[in-house]
Amino acid sequence: MKKNITIYDIAKEANVSPATVSRVLTGNERVKPITKEKVLAIIEKYNFRPNSLARSLLFKQSKMIGIILPDINHPFFSTLVLKIEAHALSLGYTTFLCNSMNDEQIESTYLHNLVDKQVDGIIFLGGRINQVETNHALAEEMNQIMDRVPVVFVNGEMEGVDTHIVQTDEIDGITKVVDLLNNLNHQKIAFLGGESGISSHELKYNAFQHAMKNNQLPLNPDWILAEGFEIASGEALASQLLTLKNRPTAIVCVNDFVAIGVIKTLEKFDLKVPEDISVVGFDDIYLAKDFPPGITSVSQNYDQLGRTAVDVLIKRINNELAEKKITVPTRLMVRNSCQQLRE
Amino acid sequence: MKKNITIYDIAKEANVSPATVSRVLTGNERVKPITKEKVLAIIEKYNFRPNSLARSLLFKQSKMIGIILPDINHPFFSTLVLKIEAHALSLGYTTFLCNSMNDEQIESTYLHNLVDKQVDGIIFLGGRINQVETNHALAEEMNQIMDRVPVVFVNGEMEGVDTHIVQTDEIDGITKVVDLLNNLNHQKIAFLGGESGISSHELKYNAFQHAMKNNQLPLNPDWILAEGFEIASGEALASQLLTLKNRPTAIVCVNDFVAIGVIKTLEKFDLKVPEDISVVGFDDIYLAKDFPPGITSVSQNYDQLGRTAVDVLIKRINNELAEKKITVPTRLMVRNSCQQLRE
DNA sequence: CTGTTAGCGCATTCAT
């Protein structure tokens, strides 16, 4: 294309040394106003911008933060990423987004890619850090990465990997949900969705069991069905649930997608939500309020979650101390998908 | 943190020159197997990985592609980005995502940021390239960017900016929609959503007018309402439409979000979709099939759109010829939100 | 087959 213009070119045309150009660029040292004007004019003229690769090479910092996540297409992630990006940008960092498409291989590739590109830190969401049984090889890899660049986990952890964690208080979230349903007189409550071995499911499921016991509500194994986090999962699970003679009066879903699938299926079977059956989701994706009848859900506090992750990471980057594990509170968003049980 | 390990460290420990290490790294030149083994062992031992910043500086290519878009939170963009990223990755490029949050200022910041970071090319979606009235200053800026790095526009263009464009055949998409409704005997058809001055609206609106005329259907100005691309826009517009005594029997929406808002509102007014009124969307976001009753929509062929954009850009990066403007066909996804008009 | 050297673009010493 076109020859790259450098500070040398600017210097030559301005009859100064490259060092002087560099000085006006950074503003770190004094330059005589006249000289400065002259240099600035040439810079303007050629629309010159310094090569940030060269800078990064010199400074050993790129001002880039890598983000690894399973799937940007999921509202939970896209919303969170947006918050992370905005906050990072306000702090002078650019973010580098990597979709692993839930593939451990791609995850590894990106992880190394980011290190190669000299990102200053990495925020890791979902994927391998979301597995209850830590895969040893993956943990090992993670540790190697952390030898080079600080990493923050969001909503996950790995056995044998000692890093900083920012997490949603999923347990408290589910507890609030069960309490709500209990207050609405529901006793027959189902828990649908998720996948055994995935911590964002296990955490919630355990919290569900606890909360049910605490409220002295019966746990019916027939009403505990796990089979994914997608809309289709919700549809499949609801269909399965409806084959039972003894049906629950309320359904807690592992996330909003599953809740959407469940609601769709219930309506298909001519069961009204919330009149015939109450449904609650989790995540409070932007659709929760727009999907009829408006889904009661647990908000993950995206903004706080994202900001905190960035703040912790940047502290680590600057070798400052940071809390090892920060838990972000949830907020129950009550909408129209559940109501008082009618006798 | 920890001292960065370089090829010099590897070289010293292996008793070879840095050049030799570099050779085994790139594999471009022959190295005696024994030597190679030895070097590889040390690399392995330290888990060494070459600094890609240094490489990029040398090669004057970063193997990075920048993507600028208004909002990753919108399914249209997140889906498209996913396709772009996957294809780019398969071709050895990493993508650098930038959300402008629909702010021209941020858009500019990112644009320059990407150039500074020496991306090899930029894919531009939405934002300034989506305005019918090109803003001169922004076009100027765009041209300056293009002096340094090739740019491909997706679904947009700017007056005075001569670049490569990949676009969805929105006109044909809308035409298909009107033809469909016409075949279902609808004559009273509304067009809702969008924003005057935004090309993704104007294009569709004009196509709508044409198609209506071609089918000899009447255009009722009361049924043409534009006020945004969001779910809330659809709700507002539908409410407005329903105040009329003379109501349409079918509604074409500028996109699926608007369609969702419209359907929500219709149901709220006890109008059944499609029994009482037919609704069609655009984009075929993943929700279209899941939002009751299943929204008939026009698919943008995300995969083809994304791949083509990447392919064109990479051709430009490699100074190969590429078609200046490529139009990607749409596909009508017929679902349950419209039906034959009952007399 | 391998070592030496130079340079990618920049900012920062150390001189002057």
Place this chain on the structure above:
DNA sequence: ATGAATGCGCTAACAG
């Protein structure tokens, strides 16, 4: 206040 020299980590010439 400014210029010359150096090095960040790497690879491609050029020698040997």
